[in-house]
Amino acid sequence: MTHFTAVLLFALFASIVFGITQRETPRRMIRYGIYCFVLFSGAAIALSWLMFLIAR
Amino acid sequence: MATPDSKIAATGQGSQSGSQTGFVYLPLLAGWLVPGAGHFLLRKWGRGALLSASILGMFVLGLAMQGKVYSNAHDILDILGLAGDLGSGLLYIVSRVLGLGADQVQVTTADYGTRFIVVAGLLNVIAAVDAHNLRTGRKA
Numbered sequence: 001m002t003h004f005t006a007v008l009l010f011a012l013f014a015s016i017v018f019g020i021t022q023r024e025t026p027r028r029m030i031r032y033g034i035y036c037f038v039l040f041s042g043a044a045i046a047l048s049w050l051m052f053l054i055a056r
Numbered sequence: 057m058a059t060p061d062s063k064i065a066a067t068g069q070g071s072q073s074g075s076q077t078g079f080v081y082l083p084l085l086a087g088w089l090v091p092g093a094g095h096f097l098l099r100k101w102g103r104g105a106l107l108s109a110s111i112l113g114m115f116v117l118g119l120a121m122q123g124k125v126y127s128n129a130h131d132i133l134d135i136l137g138l139a140g141d142l143g144s145g146l147l148y149i150v151s152r153v154l155g156l157g158a159d160q161v162q163v164t165t166a167d168y169g170t171r172f173i174v175v176a177g178l179l180n181v182i183a184a185v186d187a188h189n190l191r192t193g194r195k196a
Contacts, residue, residue, distance in 0.1 A: 001121070006168050009117060010175070013110040017179040020103050021186040024196050 004044075011040030083191045087184030089145040094187025107183045114176040115147050118157075123169025125157030137170070143177030 019033025087094025092108025095101075119125075125148070126138040141148050151157055161167055189195040 001165065003168070006117075006121075006165070006172075010114070010172065013114045014175065014179065016106055016110040017183060020107060021182050 007044045008041060011037050011044070015040060080191060081188065083187035084184050087187040088143070088180065091145070091147070091180050091183065094184050095190070098187060098190050100190065111144075111176050111180045111183065112147070114172050114179065115144055115151075118169040118172030118176060119151065121169030121172065122158045122163060122166040123171070123173045124159065124161050124166065125151050125173060127152065127159075137174050140174035140177045143179075143181040144173070145180065147180075148177065 015033045015037035018036045019029040019031075023029045023032045083094035083097050085094075086097055090108075091111035092104040092106075095104030095107060124137075126134060126141045129135040129138045144151075157173065158166055158169075161170060186195065
């Protein structure tokens with residue numbers, strides 16, 4: 001398992017739980033879950049690029 | 057035409073009074089001990105199954121990555137890790153009894169695995185509290 005796969009799995013599982021527990025209707029749960037997943041994954045990619053550029 | 061009072065009775069109060077019978081903390085305890093069980097008790101099958109799969113999946117992946125299962129606490133970080141692990145309920149107890157997980161972090165992925173196990177416990181606590189809120193009628 002690569003580090004990125006681990007990040008995606010982490011984001012997926014956490015987003016599912018956040019979506020279900022933090023919103024009331026199924027539609028809003030799905031939307032919030034997707035929102036959390038994008039934020040988790042996007043933040044990981046952005047921070048990875050930042051660290052890569054700093055380390056150069 | 058329904059009056060505001062009768063609307064409340066038909067929507068909020070009716071379901072709330074129906075859910076107030078019995079031991080109110082049962083979904084909280086069941087949800088903590090077994091991931092998703094709190095929602096299953098409240099007949100929220102879909103939500104329970106997704107929560108169970110997510111938390112169980114995260115915990116098992118953590119073990120598969122040779123993550124550390126905290127058994128004692130020597131410093132503040134260990135205490136926090138132990139508190140997170142305890143959130144998994146029976147999963148933590150079973151993994152301790154069976155000796156699953158690593159005692160020491162020896163490979164790179166084990167560090168990720170340790171976080172997976174801790175976060176699985178924290179997510180389980182969130183799910184159990186959500187089941188309690190459903191039970192008390194605080195959440196629909």
